[in-house]
Amino acid sequence: MASNFAESIGLAPSSRTDSRKKTAKESDPKKPEGMTRELFSLLKQQGNRQEILSYKQPLPKLGVKLNKASIAVGRRTRKWMWAPFENPCRSDGLRLCHWDRIDRIENKEEYVFAKMNKSLNIPTYTTNEYERFLNNCKAWPKAETDHLFDLARRFDRRWFVMVDKWQYKMPGTNVPTKSLLEMKQRFYDVLNSLNEARDTGAERIYYDTVHEGKRREQYLKLWNRTDEQIEDEKRLLSELKQIETRKKYIEKKHSEIQKKIIERDPISPAGILSSAISPAPTIVARKKVPIKSKIVPVIKGAPPTPKVVTFATSEIQFDVLPIRWTEFKTAGPHARSLEQKLPSNIGLKKTGNIDKIIEYFSLPISVDSHEDSVNEYNALRNEIIVLQEYKSMMMANESNLEGLRNQYIANGKEPFIIPLKYKVVDAKMIQKEDEYGSDGELVNKDLADSLPSTSRTLMSLIDANIVNITHTRKRKSTIPVGFMDTEKSRTRDEVTLKEQVHAYCHDKLLPCVTKQYRGGSFDPSIFPEMGAMGLLGSPYEGYGCSGTSDVGYGLIAREVERIDSGYRSIMSVQTSLVIGPIVEMELSMNII
The missing domain is CATH 1.10.10.60 (Homeodomain-like)
Incomplete structure (x- = not known):
């Protein structure tokens, strides 16, 4: 009684209240701060080994994304249970437990991850x-x-x-x-x-x-490299990059000098092959070719009988440029088999001739990735390309000799016979195979003045076109010098822009224009490259455009036009018909 009175006036704590609070605290723990209510409820049910109800989420409507799961009241629910399972892939009979749907447990479905098991077939032997x-x-x-x-x-x-x-x-x-x-x-x-x-x-x-x-x-x-070694490697790579940049600059200047030489002297040997071979200041192959013919004089009064042409020859050095193989200048290893890959701008005719010679010698399409084997294989394919160029020049020389012979006949002069060694013929074609040995060399040297020095078996397999080596002197223009010379009036920015666009067109567009033209294809990756350089929408400002002057836009169009008119068309269409209307519409809306 006294205790109850003391509790009522607050002098003694209530034992009933303390027990009730203690029981509530033990039976209903407080949710930790930062934990969601759903996760806290799930953990409590898992601790009590109770069933967990999984509510089916309604399918979202088309075009609508549900950010939060909505629990639909009245829909059918699926029950989950903490149940043991066995993995059929194990042979030790291990039993573990996990949460699984009751319908799967009742149907005794196989463990879902059992299909992930992969075992190797290790052979046995007796x-x-x-x-x-x-x-x-x-x-x-x-x-x-x-x-x-x-x-x-x-x-x-x-x-x-x-x-x-x-x-x-x-x-x-x-x-x-x-x-x-x-x-x-x-x-x-x-x-x-x-x-x-x-x-x-x-x-x-x-x-x-x-x-x-x-x-x-x-x-x-x-x-195990040290910090000093890593810094040295970075310094060497930086110096290598500078050397490569300097090398590209020298090659560019070399190419410009060659073009100027060709323009000044179009009859030079470099000008003869400039239209057939891509420029590359590397290895050259040289060969003697006849440049001057002398007709044997005819005695007056003698019957008109064909005479044999004798040629006074001297050395002319034709620069036949070989294949430009891919150079791997970046740091790190690379597969040497990639060094055997032909460049994409090699052309279908040259590729076909290489395949013919390789098949004739019964060689594989690609050799073992050994340095010596790869170098010799690439050197062989270079020689095939050089042989094709020589055959083209020889066909042109034979055509010129035939034209000269017809002119002599038309003018009533004595006809002459062109020796077989100056014609594109082989031993099989002239039925003189017995005159050549097993190595293809001419056996009877007395016939060297009339027959080719070799059987020309490989030349007969190669398909070539006549290279036009006859150049007419260009008529001087009546326009005075300096009439279109606007180089001095350009600003420094315009000159820099012209050089950058020229380098891009020469390095990116020129190597692939021939292949795309012959294949009737187009590479859409050119658009992002042009956009990154600021070639699209260059005369406009805003929207990421470069905002160059009208003169700068004209210089860009001229440099792209040098490569192909199709490239210039896609650039001007994107500029005039796409970006232009967007800018003009924005201006008109601002005015309104």
Whole structure:
């Protein structure tokens, strides 16, 4: 009674209230701050091993994205249960528990992740097979070989795990008797021997332990570089980039000088082949060609009989430019097989001639990726291109000689016979195959004045076109010098813009214009490149346009037009018919 009175006036704490609060605190824990109410409820139910109700979310309407899940009242729900499961991929009978839908448990569906199991087919061998085909390595006894294949089956050929589980150790240490590379080499050797013995028809697997060891050694050196070595490498790469930039500048100046030489002297040998060969200041191949003919004088009163032309020859050096192979100047390794790839601007005719010669010699399309093999293979294809150019020049010379012979006949002069060695003929065509040896050289040197020095077997396989080597002197223009010379009146920005656009057109557009023209195709990636350089919408300001002057826009159009009119058309259409109306509409809306 006294205690109740003391509690009523507040002198003593209420035991009933404390027990009630304590019970409420123990039975209903407080939700942690930052945790969502749904997650807190889910954790409580999981702790009590109760069923969890999963509400089906209604399908969203087309074009509407639901940011939050809406619980539809009255819809059918699916129940989940904390239940045990077994993975059929395991053989140890391990049982684990997870949340799963009741309908799947009742239907006894297979564990959903069982389909992800992938196992390797590790072959087995008998004792007889081992004694006959596999007992050829003294460093690997049968016990260690059996242990290797047992680990491969247990751990699905996970090599690092197999090395860790290797039970044979060095005496007195915990180091395995076999390294990772030795295990791989032994495994693939046994596999190849079993395939050959059983005649399975499987391809042989090549594993080079020496090469793999060197590769790992190089990676280890790369990983263990010091900070000073990394800084030196960055400095060397920066210097290399400067050297490459300087090299491109020199090549550009060399090309400009060659163009000026051709313009000043169009009859020079460089001008003869400029239309057929792309410029490249690299290796040249030179050959003697006849440049002057002398007709044997005819005695008056003698019957008109054909005479043989004798040629006084001197050396002319024709620059036949070879294939420009892809250069890998970036840091890091690359596959040497990429060095065998023909450039995209080589042309279909040259590619076809290379294929013909390669097929004639029964050579593979690509050789082994050895440095010497790749260099010799590329040198052979260079020689094929040079031979094609020589045949084109020889066809042109034969055509000029035939024209000269017809002029002599038309003028009533004595006709002459063109020797066979100056015609595009081979030994099979003139039925003189017996005059040549097995190496294709002329056997009877007395016939060198009339027959070709070789059988020309390879030349007969090559398809070539006549190169026009007759150049007419251009008539001087009546326009005075300096009439269109506006270089001095241009600003520095306009000159810089012209040089940048010229470099882009020469490096990006020129190499692919011939291939796209012949194939009737177009590369849409040109649009982003032109946009990044500011060529699209250049005379306008805003919307990312460069805002150049009208003179600058004209210089851009002229440089692109030098390559192809189609490129200039897509640039001017995007500028005048797309970007122009957008800018004009904005201006009209601002005025209104």
